[in-house]
Amino acid sequence: MSDLLEMRKVSVTYDTYSGMVQSVRNISFCVKKGETVALVGESGCGKSVTAKSIMGLIKKPGKISKDSEIIFSGTNIQKFSKDQWRKFRGKECSMIFQDALVSLNPTMKIGRQIIENLDNHAKELSKEEKEQKAIEMLTLTGIPDAKQCLMKYPHELSGGMRQRIMIAIALITHPKLLIADEPTTSLDVTIQAQILKQMKSLQKQLNMAILLITHDLGIVADIADKVIVMYAGRIVEEGECREIFYRPAHPYTKALLESAPRLDQNGKQMLRAIEGSIPDMTNPPEGCAFCMRCPYAMEVCAAYIPEEKKISESHRVSCWLMDKRAEREGTNNERSQKNL
Helix, strand or coil: CCEEEEEEEEEEEEEECCEEEEEEEEEEEEEECCCEEEEECCCCCCHHHHHHHHCCCCCCCEEECCCCEEEECCEEHHHCCHHHHHHHECCCEEEECCCHHHHCCCCCCHHHHHHHHHHHHCCCCCHHHHHHHHHHHHHHCCCCCHHHHCCCCHHHCCHHHHHHHHHHHHHCCCCCEEEEECCCCCCCHHHHHHHHHHHHHHHHHHCCEEEEEECCHHHHHHHCCEEEEEECCEEEEEEEHHHHHHCCCCHHHHHHHHCCCCHHHCCCCCCCCCCCCCCCCCCCCCCCCCCCCCCCCCHHHHHCCCCEEECCCCCEEECHHHCHHHCCCCCCCCCCHHHC
16 A cells, blocks of 8 residues: 655644644554554643644644655645635545534524535535435435435534544545544544444545544544554654554553453553643643653653664664663563652
């Protein structure tokens, strides 16, 4: 599979009264055609800002660094004009936002909101053809009696139905990439499973790539081909789903996995909370941002950013424990933060 999206050394900052917030710091990754990539991490680690940078939605006081490159289908979209961005959003790349009730216009009927996307990107279609396409897409997303649904307002539908509407709006133009930002956060577990199953089915039918942004590792295990772990604006680990879940290398990745329940453990494992909190991003640490919460931290962790190491062709990690000189320390010898 060839690369559809490539992020090259992307950094995003926000100017605030308390200083410059470094939301995303020099990240690089790629998404291949037809691939599902999960971007995971705690709230505030830069996941949603990364998604907005791809959609060209970083507005003042935010800005993307001049050295950043976002390559989509071989084109650097950072150089797009306003007209090019209008054609790109919703056609080449679509996004599902977190809260469907907030994202949908409460004063407009569902049909109007779906067809509006076709008005922007398929002007050659007649009104009847657009309505038929809207009905077909609603049916594909699992909504019963799709024609009647077009005449309803968002508040008349359940949370799961509204989320399906958001998926229909995003996919009505058959985009090459779908960015799903916490698409099942406000839904119960049963509805979550239905929505994810529907997304996987539509992905195969439309042959599109998905960038899934979430903090829920249970979702990731079921849908993702590749997992990217972010912490404090940086990518700390990346690998295939099986590698991340069964051979995690970064202490933060391990901590995330230990904080989530797993079915294969028969409910016998203890869930662990990650002590501490994400550092102040107006003044991030000089070295590894996770060092003050890491039980294996060494003096070098606080002083220098670790180099990226390749564990396999698909698995890479940024951690000083991967350095050969750290082998003697061992990950079983927990060190106090006072020794940093």
